[in-house]
Amino acid sequence: MNRRRILAVVKGDIIALMVVLLLHSCLREWVFQSRIAVSLLAPSGGMATVHAALAAWFVALRFVLFVIAPPYAAFRIVSALLHSRSPPGTTD
Numbered sequence: 512m513n514r515r516r517i518l519a520v521v522k523g524d525i526i527a528l529m530v531v532l533l534l535h536s537c538l539r540e541w542v543f544q545s546r547i548a549v550s551l552l553a554p555s556g557g558m559a560t561v562h563a564a565l566a567a568w569f570v571a572l573r574f575v576l577f578v579i580a581p582p583y584a585a586f587r588i589v590s591a592l593l594h595s596r597s598p599p600g601t602t603d
Contacts, residue, residue: 520591524584531576538569 516594517588517591520587524587528580528584531572531580535572535576538565538572541565
């Protein structure tokens with residue numbers, strides 16, 4: 512039972528990381544393509560503001576992905592390991 516819980520936490524973190532990496536990759540490509548489109552079609556105006564907002568969101572996503580997510584995933588795994596310990600005098 513305890514191993515199942517630990518595996519569920521690890522599996523959930525791996526799936527979440529894969530989804531965020533996919534989102535990061537797609538967004539990076541989209542920002543790159545929109546940067547080209549903005550520079551060719553409308554160097555100033557409304558589209559430049561939209562591009563700046565997309566770039567800011569992209570930077571925030573990178574911060575979450577590379578700065579916040581790894582320690583949080585490690586905390587969840589260690590927490591699951593600590594909570595999975597059997598009380599003294601019992602066995603699994």
